[in-house]
Amino acid sequence: MSDLELKQNLDTPFVIKGDDKTVARITDMINQIAVSETGKQTLEIASKAGYSLGMEFAFGCNGGCSKDNKVIILNPVSQDDVLVGVLAHECRHAGQFERGEYDASDDKRPRQETLMTNIMRTRAVEADAQATAAQILGEMMEAGNPQPLMAFCRQPDNQYIGSAFNRALYNENSLNDGSARTAAFLAWYENKPVLKAYDEAYQVEMMERREKSGENKKDTYQKIQSPEKIVSDLCVNNDGSCYFKEDPQILATEKYTAVDYGTQLKLNQLMDNVPNKTKNIALMKKMSKTR
Numbered sequence: 212m213s214d215l216e217l218k219q220n221l222d223t224p225f226v227i228k229g230d231d232k233t234v235a236r237i238t239d240m241i242n243q244i245a246v247s248e249t250g251k252q253t254l255e256i257a258s259k260a261g262y263s264l265g266m267e268f269a270f271g272c273n274g275g276c277s278k279d280n281k282v283i284i285l286n287p288v289s290q291d292d293v294l295v296g297v298l299a300h301e302c303r304h305a306g307q308f309e310r311g312e313y314d315a316s317d318d319k320r321p322r323q324e325t326l327m328t329n330i331m332r333t334r335a336v337e338a339d340a341q342a343t344a345a346q347i348l349g350e351m352m353e354a355g356n357p358q359p360l361m362a363f364c365r366q367p368d369n370q371y372i373g374s375a376f377n378r379a380l381y382n383e384n385s386l387n388d389g390s391a392r393t394a395a396f397l398a399w400y401e402n403k404p405v406l407k408a409y410d411e412a413y414q415v416e417m418m419e420r421r422e423k424s425g426e427n428k429k430d431t432y433q434k435i436q437s438p439e440k441i442v443s444d445l446c447v448n449n450d451g452s453c454y455f456k457e458d459p460q461i462l463a464t465e466k467y468t469a470v471d472y473g474t475q476l477k478l479n480q481l482m483d484n485v486p487n488k489t490k491n492i493a494l495m496k497k498m499s500k501t502r
């Protein structure tokens with residue numbers, strides 16, 4: 212393997228853990244992404260923050276990003292064309308963490324925000340990571356490398372995002388003015404099984420674990436975050452400007468806040484056992500009624 216093949220086209224290269232084959236595979240993905248300006252910046256935010264890259268088999272999962280360990284892993288079983296999009300997505304999570312986002316799978320974190328805020332925020336975190344991946348893959352396509360975007364769109368979970376993003380690309384300048392990325396962001400909410408899986412993992416399971424350890428006594432579920440705040444915190448270009456082209460209030464509407472009925476029953480039950488819950492259900496209802 213020559214050094215040239217292992218050179219990352221980044222100002223701050225990643226530490227890549229693994230054998231020569233793994234290093235070569237990941238380096239090739241990095242260099243594909245680095246052709247996109249958004250992609251290069253997104254990767255460098257993660258590499259500068261000290262995230263390392265590696266491969267690890269994970270059942271039913273293409274990759275992951277650990278805030279505590281500063282590690283991004285990719286599933287070696289998935290195709291490289293798919294993993295390019297996954298690497299972009301996971302590096303965006305690293306950037307979110309660097310900007311102060313909490314880790315939604317951290318059951319040690321007291322839950323001070325209303326349930327509706329928790330739901331809106333964790334959903335927007337995922338929607339932003341996928342919309343950013345689509346944006347990066349779109350820029351790569353413009354630069355002559357369409358395969359990773361095609362592979363992304365063919366993933367069964369990405370079909371709504373893929374078609375919304377591709378439709379948006381027919382409008383001139385949509386890749387540069389944020390509108391294609393916004394379309395991808397909003398389409399993330401159309402995949403109901405994915406929404407349900409995230410709500411179960413980030414709300415139900417976290418609340419169950421806090422109930423089991425007794426830490427739910429510290430939870431207040433009182434702070435409300437407006438959709439404007441969630442959008443201005445999360446939907447940022449790498450220069451800090453906002454890419455979101457719709458009225459942020461859209462995220463507080465029924466379409467974007469509806470929770471699967473079975474999940475709702477579990478959440479109500481868990482909320483009943485939180486000592487400080489009283490006012491919060493009223494707040495939650497008030498919140499869900501805004502527009």
Ligand SMILES: [Zn+2]
Nearest residue numbers: 300304337340
């Ligand atoms: Zn994610």
